Amino acid sequence: MNLYFQVPASDTEKDGLRASLPNDELWFADPSNPDERDRGAFEKAEVAFGYCPPDWVTASEHLRWLQLLGVGFDGYLSLDWETLEKRIQWTNMRGVFSSSVAETCVAGILAFTRGIKTAVELCPRHAWEKDKLRTSIRSLDGARVLILGSGTIAQCTRELLLPFGCEVRLYGQRAEVADVTGLQDLDRALSESDIVCSLLPETEKTKQLLNAERLGLLPAQCLFVNAGRGSVVDEAALIEALQGGRLAGAVLDVTQTEPLPQDHPLWDCPNVILTQHSAGGSNDEIARAIRFFLKNLERYRAGQPLQNTVDWRRGY
């Protein structure tokens, strides 16, 4: 079988894959800038792993299964997927990186509440500002946290925050897992939260959900975290609220444009931590992703249903 890999695997990881798949034809493309030779290999592949160029996928003849390297598939939403999904199975990494994202959300929250961001910024200035620092920080005990999303990352984030004494509510569509459902309840919940953490994927329903009006509902000195998708929030309104000092800060793992352009106002916006879409990461993330892929490949060969098939209609 011809397999096409467009993932940033190390040489050791590539060797491991070759050893695991001795009877297959493996091709390792440039993970970020695949070229014409890579395209030639892709055209022969029955199985591909990675965020392969959408137009190549549309044009492919032999491809039967595409395993994405992450959770999102916004880059493929404009394709004619109703036709494509008849020919190609699509799977993503849902759940594989949940705990990593949850850890970054908590890390970002604590970086504000415990003054870590300030401490890091004081160091190059050799500035001892103990008293100012001590009285500017706060405990998470009793903090009201609203998590937008009710999937595995949201649940994982809640589990990490509860021992701090936070009151955590999840917003989602399914009443069996979410504490807050429906836009009216969402609006009230937003106005009652010390910390709002969005983990929402990009769908027709979530795009610009946090528009200027809803951002205006957040209490003064609320902390905002976005580790879902940048398109969920009105970025200009968010920047205005941060520049005006209305919000305590923002931890943004995702932005509307990525990579963030050199001249983007978020770089210099006060009280912003930009984690640069790293939240799902860890130094063993590719190894974990490869393990997931290999298990799914066993299912594929056995003709069993694949794990983590994407739901185009839901959008995640």
Add this chain to the structure above:
Amino acid sequence: MNLYFQVPASDTEKDGLRASLPNDELWFADPSNPDERDRGAFEKAEVAFGYCPPDWVTASEHLRWLQLLGVGFDGYLSLDWETLEKRIQWTNMRGVFSSSVAETCVAGILAFTRGIKTAVELCPRHAWEKDKLRTSIRSLDGARVLILGSGTIAQCTRELLLPFGCEVRLYGQRAEVADVTGLQDLDRALSESDIVCSLLPETEKTKQLLNAERLGLLPAQCLFVNAGRGSVVDEAALIEALQGGRLAGAVLDVTQTEPLPQDHPLWDCPNVILTQHSAGGSNDEIARAIRFFLKNLERYRAGQPLQNTVDWRRGY
């Protein structure tokens, strides 16, 4: 009764104290630089609250109870406390700020493992380094954490870390609360830890406990946290280990000299976060301390045993 306050209370908090104690003589001294007028008030006081100058305490005639504003009392250890404790009751804030310190420890750990420190440093440079960031960070899942100390802060830190999937052990003297006791077991535990977090007070037994030899036992890329006392660690050896890249980083809430002098090498030491002895802090810390003091004052007036009396022999 004459009461002397040497605490950074706000005007509102001072008014609150006056309202709570309408029949007493209250004096609010300069919290950091008490002057001769303050000294005059101190000499008349039966009860004092704050870190009052040690020589004033020795010379005092009327003082019967000193409530410290923090946990440590190293500044008074050189006094003739065997004589002083016959005349004066000493209490500290043990347990009152435990959760705050634990929160800062976890915040500092996550700032390294989730790349928050790097993210904060990249911002002023407008530098998008997503791929580098993603592969440099790690999950706490499975991390072996050794906490030096087995008191309330240590136990609180453990409770916060367990949901991350950490394996947490406490080092202390009492086998009923500590997982690791004795120096031989400590040495082995140090060599088996991904993260070492010291919460030890300064005592004869803890001074320089983490000498160069013990620091040498830490595995390469171990993360070190100190939110106890700076004197517990050989600072020069720690700096050498950090500058040489042997340790992944250090979160230092305490240092041997505080405030840290302008020209101290720790300011420019790679992979250090200096939280400037803020760990016990929160924007409501004085309010919390005052509530604790007022409850203890009720006990004092009723002739009941005070809470949190200091144990000079144990040193904490």
